Amino acid sequence: MKLIANSIKAAVVAALVIALANCATAPSENEARRDSSAKAANEVKAEAQAQAQRRAKQKSEASEAERISVIASRLKADDDTVLADQNQPLPPRAPEALISDTLKQLLTQVKTNNELLAHSQRDAETGFNNQPFTHNLTQAQKEELYRLVSRHPESVGQIFKRYRVNPTIETEYNAISTFAMDVDNGSFKLASAMLHSNRMPDPAGIRVEEFVNALDYQYQHSDDLFALSAEAMRSPFREGFYLLHVGAQTRELKAGERNPSNIVLVADVSGSMGSDDKIELLQVAMKTLVSQLDKNDRVALVAYSDNAKVLLDPTRASSKRKIYKAIERLRANGSTNVEAGLKTAYRLANEMQEPGFNNRVILTSDGMANTGSRSPEAILSTINDAKQNGIFLTTLGVGKEVYNDYLLEQLANQGNGTYLYIADLDDVQEVFVDNINSQLQTVAKDAKIQVAFDPAIVSHYRLLGYENRHLETQDFMDAEKDGAEIGAGQKVTAIYEIKLAESIRENLPRAKAIASLAVSYKKPEGKKVFQIQKNIPVSIIQQNVEHTSADSLLSFSMAAFAEKLRQSYWARFYTYHEIEGLLLTLPRNYQAHQQVKELKQLISIAERLDNGYDEFEANYPISKVSFERVPLLD
Incomplete structure (x- = not known):
């Protein structure tokens, strides 16, 4: 036990030090070129792997044997949930008030203290133990405090900006949704790295669109610069709503065209x-x-x-x-x-x-x-x-x-x-x-998407993500308004929750369109704004999972996962297990794809680490929720 305690202490002190530090062509020629590129990349990768192995050898065997994985939680400064250092979390329990108060003080110190920047690990540990707010703690309490701090998002030293979750909008008042495209993946990749380190990612760092766009979808091509796709199905996560998948893909380059x-x-x-x-x-x-x-x-x-x-x-x-x-x-x-x-x-x-x-x-x-x-x-x-x-x-x-x-x-x-x-x-x-x-190779700049819903068909909608890419309706064709830069062959995907108008729910007018989908963009070195527009017919609405494409099912699963990690208001109504259930409806060969297996693994890790904290329950209990309106949040 002493050995394990010392290991925990060493791991946490290391986390504290890091957190305190720096606060603030012809076919044959094409094939040869591809082979050469692959060979060069493999050589670089092999060299990197060799370096990593040499570094690993230099670590002491004792340190390696004593390595311990500290399970993360979403502990807030005033949360009363504690997880043990085991593979399975224990039931919630309330720590002593002294520990809770000390955690608040320590997290403040982690964010503001610059005095320990140049200290060694031993100096940092001594400095921590000498803080006034630790004097009344027993050694066991200090060990527990080390664990709490090491798992808390604020102790990691990461900086995010949290955006408000998009509301559900009634088309009677605003039927047009406009936003800049986004092909970033930073939010998803960082969250994945945190989960693989047995830490829950900070909810403030979760941007749904970057999760959805981190996946590779097999969209069909067209003669336009942007090929536009759409499909919808009943939502398994929000009663009375459908999920709408909207996709855009630019033309891919042939070998030698870059x-x-x-x-x-x-x-x-x-x-x-x-x-x-x-x-x-x-x-x-x-x-x-x-x-x-x-x-x-x-x-x-x-x-x-x-x-x-x-x-x-x-x-x-x-x-x-x-x-x-x-x-x-x-x-x-x-x-x-x-x-x-x-x-x-x-x-x-x-x-x-x-x-x-x-x-x-x-x-x-x-x-x-x-x-x-x-x-x-x-x-x-x-x-x-x-x-x-x-x-x-x-x-x-x-x-x-x-x-x-x-x-x-x-x-x-x-x-x-x-x-x-x-x-x-x-x-x-x-x-x-x-x-x-x-x-x-950028093929379009200032690219934007606009979806104009027909109020006679769609009564409500909510865009999942893109909060920091929101644009006004008039910005869509404005050459001065910034959009996104899109590369050759890149795919941009957006997910909406939509509710059909009550008058047509029982008898869908298949000949009509639920909305128009438009893309505006400029050429990489141009100033003129171009537009591509297509109708989204009612016929793209699938009534069951079996008739829904694998790409749509995968995107819906990823969006739901991001909403869950983000602690979105609407993510309270489904579980990680239900997201996994939707993934299991994918065709067997599709489930073998690496990106699907990776998503399943991440969901499993998050399900194990998440303490289920619901910040909305006190004021907005699930039993009294209206699925057509969302409370106004800070």
């Missing part, structure tokens, strides 16, 4: 990047990207900590050894001046910019800016001209324990770009090998 690229890699090498193997993963990602480029592409490298420095001037991608050596020189040290890094990167990007090229800045960071401008608005104001000139931005997040999701997501959102997250080598493969064309 335009040449000018890429500026921007590497965060501040002190916070020294944890979680962030620098190593960042280096693997950069090398993998370079391995997929050819002689027509150019690469430059900027590193920043206190200040920014150009480590590699614009270089042809055919000089891979030279580029790899520059990447290998990256070392973590100093503070985080994102503003300086982006300023230098955009200066280089302006110098490299050429018509007909993919001109892109790729920022890799944990987002913990603590020097220079720190808000996305202030940082982006310094590069606004470059943004307007056709230079696109990708923010690539790394790390878990110290991480600013809000900064990276908003930089991409407002900087004409995409926000991605990588947790491991599989994520690197997905981003920079499997989807390289989508990430590099």
Whole structure:
């Protein structure tokens, strides 16, 4: 028991240190090219795996043998639920008031204290034990407190912005839904990494659209730039409603069609990047990207900590050894001046910019800016001209324990770009090998979606997610209003809950349309707004699961899962088990897909870790809920 207690203590102290630190072509040629790209990527991946094995060997056997997994919970500062360090959670119990009060004080300290930044693990532990609010605790109480803090979302050192959940809207008053597209995956990938670490993700970091769009759907193609799809079925999660799946996909590029690229890699090498193997993963990602480029592409490298420095001037991608050596020189040290890094990167990007090229800045960071401008608005104001000139931005997040999701997501959102997250080598493969064309070649910018429901057919609707992408109806065709940048072959999916008008529920008018679906966009270097519009016929409504496509069932399951993790008001009415049940209705061959198996695993982990806390029950008990209206929340 003493050994286990010491292990728990060591693991939690480590978590505290991290949380306190840095607060704030011809067919044959095409095949050869694909083989070469795959070989280069595999070589980089093999090298990374070898490095990981060497690092693992260096860890002491005793430490490895004593490793213990601390189960996460959604403990709030005033929550009374405690989970034991076992594979199965114990029933809820109420800790002593002293522990609860101390937890509040400690979490405040974790967020505000900067005195222990440079301390060693032993110093941090001593500093913790010497805090006035721990003096009256027994050693057993301190051990329990360590566990509570290590599992609390605020102790992880992650920064999010929580958005209000979209309300249910009556079409009699507003029948038109307008929003900017979104192809980010950062929210889903980070939440997945947390769950695989036996921690519940922070509800504030869950964006439903990024969960839904993290999946690969097999949409049909069309001659338009955007192929539009839609399907609906009765909702298994909300009584009286249907789930509507809306999908859009751009044309895919054929081999050899990708335009040449000018890429500026921007590497965060501040002190916070020294944890979680962030620098190593960042280096693997950069090398993998370079391995997929050819002689027509150019690469430059900027590193920043206190200040920014150009480590590699614009270089042809055919000089891979030279580029790899520059990447290998990256070392973590100093503070985080994102503003300086982006300023230098955009200066280089302006110098490299050429018509007909993919001109892109790729920022890799944990987002913990603590020097220079720190808000996305202030940082982006310094590069606004470059943004307007056709230079696109990708923010690539790394790390878990110290991480600013809000900064990276908003930089991409407002900087004409995409926000991605990588947790491991599989994520690197997905981003920079499997989807390289989508990430590099933008085919539409300021892309938006508008769904205009027919009030005679649909009486209520609710858009799941896209809260921070909301637009006014008149913004849809406004060339000055920002939308999303969409790459070649990328898919954008949105899920609605809809309720049919009472007058047609028993006899659906199959010849009519429930809504019109429209997409507006501009060409990558253009200013004119184009529009594609299709009707969504009543005939796309399926009356049972058996007639519903696998893609729709998968998207509905993912949206429900995200709502559950987000602690949405409407997620109170179904369980994780019911989400798993919907996945089990997928065709057997579809269930064998890796993304389906991964989703099942994540749902299983969340079901085990979730304490079932319902913040709405006291004021809005489930027994008195109206499914047609949602309470106004803060």
